[in-house]
Amino acid sequence: MLNLFYASGTSAMAPHILLEDSGLDFSVEKVNLDKKTWQQGDYNQINEKSYVPTLQTHTSTYLTECAVILEYIDHQVDHHYSFTQDSSNYWQLRIWMNYIATELHKNFISPFRKGNWLPNTADSKQLIWQRIAPRLQFVENHFAGPWLMGNKFTIADPYLFVMTNWMQQLDYPLEKFHNLIHFDTRMRQIPSVKAVLQIEGAPHSLTEKSNY
Ligand SMILES: N[C@@H](CCC(=O)N[C@@H](CS)C(=O)NCC(=O)O)C(=O)O
CATH class of the missing domain: 1.20.1050.10 (Glutathione S-transferase Yfyf (Class Pi); Chain A, domain 2)
Structure with missing residues (x-):
């Protein structure tokens, strides 16, 4: 399954929306950007660039860079969100x-x-x-x-x-x-945008309280 590391309201919202829209099976992991942590500890171990988004693929490869992640998701749905190379x-x-x-x-x-x-x-x-x-x-x-x-x-x-x-x-x-x-x-x-806005809630900020 695909697994998206995100922080609310950041650029990670773009792949989050596309995943939601695509109908692909995926899960999300929230990252605390202030502390660089996630539920299982040090986020820098997931992405040493220390930013979101990161997409963990089916083969447990960790993809970074928002534009590339969006392209990857598009590949999983037969280029539904792009154009053929001859165009x-x-x-x-x-x-x-x-x-x-x-x-x-x-x-x-x-x-x-x-x-x-x-x-x-x-x-x-x-x-x-x-x-x-x-x-x-x-x-x-x-x-x-x-x-x-x-x-x-x-x-x-x-x-x-x-x-x-x-x-x-x-x-x-x-x-x-x-x-x-x-x-x-x-x-x-x-609908996918409405869903993501609701799931992510208020944008991440310095004042965000977190349990991890
Ligand atoms: N080049 C990266 C930039 C990603 C980026 O700037 N992410 C911001 C949120 S939109 C971030 O996580 N910043 C880390 C921080 O503020 O600590 C990409 O295109 O994905």
Whole structure:
């Protein structure tokens, strides 16, 4: 069975949504990012990069990097969430995945981070906004609709949703991005997204209380 290591509201929400949507058999393990622990001890023994997500596969290989984990899940369901290699969309999807990982995801991780993966201090919010706003504007301008790449819901959509969700957590004005706000609303209506938001609950934070 697949086993996803996650912390609430982090980028791990993208593979969590895809797993839920796919109907694959999977379980989840919650990680305490402040202490780097999980129910069975030291999380760094699972992933020495010390971050989530990590996906333990059927063969007990531990996969890291959100974009790769999403791709792996797609492989398990016969590429249901991607395009065949002979289509031009195949490369376009890879471009989007790389863009979300390197231009959006990483730019949300502020150098002001003091143990918190998504700091909301004034300094850090301003810096993140400077970096994120033009990059998000690019997504807004090229958003095909109803999903990022048109009619097909792909692995890029849950990953992009993590970004629109963070925008709202940090109180950024997502409304100025019309396509993205509609996308975010549409995502929240999908049963798998509703389920994951409910399972994960409040986003992980420094103040999180944990038994382990
Ligand atoms: N390159 C990694 C980055 C993953 C990452 O930044 N994860 C954050 C949460 S979104 C994390 O776990 N940070 C560790 C921490 O804040 O202690 C990926 O694409 O999966």
